[in-house]
Amino acid sequence: MTKLSIFKRNPNKIKQRPSEAIFGAAVMVSLVILMIFFIYPFYNCIVLSFNDGRDATREGLFFLPRVFTMDNYSRALRAEGFGMAAVMSVLRTGIATTLSVMVCSMFGYAMSKNHLRFRKLYMTLAMIPMFFSGGMIPSFLLIRNIGLYNNFLVYILPGLFSMFYAIIFMGSFREIPASLEESAMLDGANHVTLFYRIILPVSKPVIAAISIFTAVGHWNSWMDTMLYTRKEGLNTLAYLFSKVIFSAQYLQSLVESNEGGSGGGAAQIAAEMRGATSTSIMVAAMVLATVPITLIYPFFQKHFTKGVMIGSIKG
């Protein structure tokens, strides 16, 4: 830096050099291209969802619906299992997020106190699973052995604690001025009441950030449904979509295996027709499933950077 200041001191050219302008323009152009790359896939889905299903298979649809219809949405809402799965997704996300934020924040709070007895032990205990886990099969056997298979609680309990979030909480609670706690402690309050009365209310940004991370994870999770449940009543929205993929592949393989046969042509057309309309309905259903989580997101957004920053960088 010092070298730079000796050789390049030139206060007259502070404002804009041509190379600076080019640099700025290049940044903008690449960002705009990137933004299109982020948005367009969504936009394409929205266009598809408002277009007639059979028409969509005729030719590509890129910018606007050709044959506008709301039919896909009304059929998606009436589709078998959609309503039930939506209820399940909401329940799971709501309960698990609340409990998990409580567990992680309390842990983070207690761990932010250096005088906590057994602190090192707890820390080690919580760090090891970040790098080594039992794996899919032993976890499956455990879930089955403790009776969580086909049980709603399998969505809630296993994911209650996340060390990553606890670390963020820990860092954020450390930033709170000690004087705030001390006055309460003088009044004889214990740490539990102190935590709920004073610490949580001043930690809204980090709570908002962690809540939304957790909620998104639960809303979008499909693997635990596949691994640990077999009851239709426990299906979530995300799981329904993962199932759609396999039924579509199955349909495709039926078409291919029928191609040689005499009735092959008819079977193929029938399958394609069914595939066509069901594709559009599926896209509509997916738009519906993605909307709720994206609606709460702008609401929390302002806390994102703040919440994450306080915790992770200094933690």
Add this chain to the structure above:
Amino acid sequence: MKKEKKANKFNLKENLKYAVVRQWDLQLMVLPAIIVLIIFAYGPMPGIIIAFKDYTFNKGIFGSDWVGLKHFRSILTDIFVHRSLFNSVGLSLFRMALLFPAPIILALLFNEVRSSKLRRFFQTVSYYPYFVSWAVVCAVVPIWTSTQTGWVNAFLQTIGLIKEPISFLSEANMFWGITLMLELWKGIGFSAIIYIAAISGIDQEQYEAAIIDGASRFQRIRLITIPSIAGTISLLFILQISGIIGGNFDVSYMLGNPSNASRSMILQSYTYDVGLLDGRFSYAAAVGLLTSITGMILLLGGNFIVKRLTKHSGLF
């Protein structure tokens, strides 16, 4: 006073007494997390021993017969394991090389946008894909890449990159590219948040001084921004290695099909197929253990690299 002195030495009984009597409130707050950890993180670990047994449902984890290294010997000759291992490791290396630096570059680009409104808009857009489930993404990929009506083929043809539409999902050689592309699209904006936070913490006076000294924008990035966030970068690199190795079961499993299996099958998806679909629990647990060990090796390797390249002390 006497008590205080004793507690300084490690004395389990005293510590326990202190914890229960004097710190009951703090200890109570730790308890739920510890219980969850012990049941769900440590609970499965003893189950790993079935990799050395012939597990049957009736005899249970501890009652089943020991078979030593039988399953590991079969792994040596299992061509599917070789393939999955190759794909898992190969994809992990590509993730570290391509997906790890991407959010850093994005955060640097964001930082160069002068208008804060525009910058916020860009950021908002960039982490939108993070909110979509992998299940949804994988369900629409076949539609996006359809040879007849998909926008991907139409776009690539329009800009002249390809002449004929490509059936992306049935080309084994395309699979790594597809996975990495989807992961990039879904994760880059979200991962950039942490770097944006780090950049916003840099002392602005440094930039002002640099401007007066006549440093160009590029020089300011290279000489101020990047060195200032180097600590965050190396910390995240180590933290993310564990996630990177975790592989992407979602994409490999949902977009994997017989025609791209040679490139899409990873250790996790093979474990699932063998264990939960075929019911060969012990063999699958052995493959799972191999996965964990591969993960540990990559983690230690990453830690070593970070230690070598930077002054960061690494995790251990």
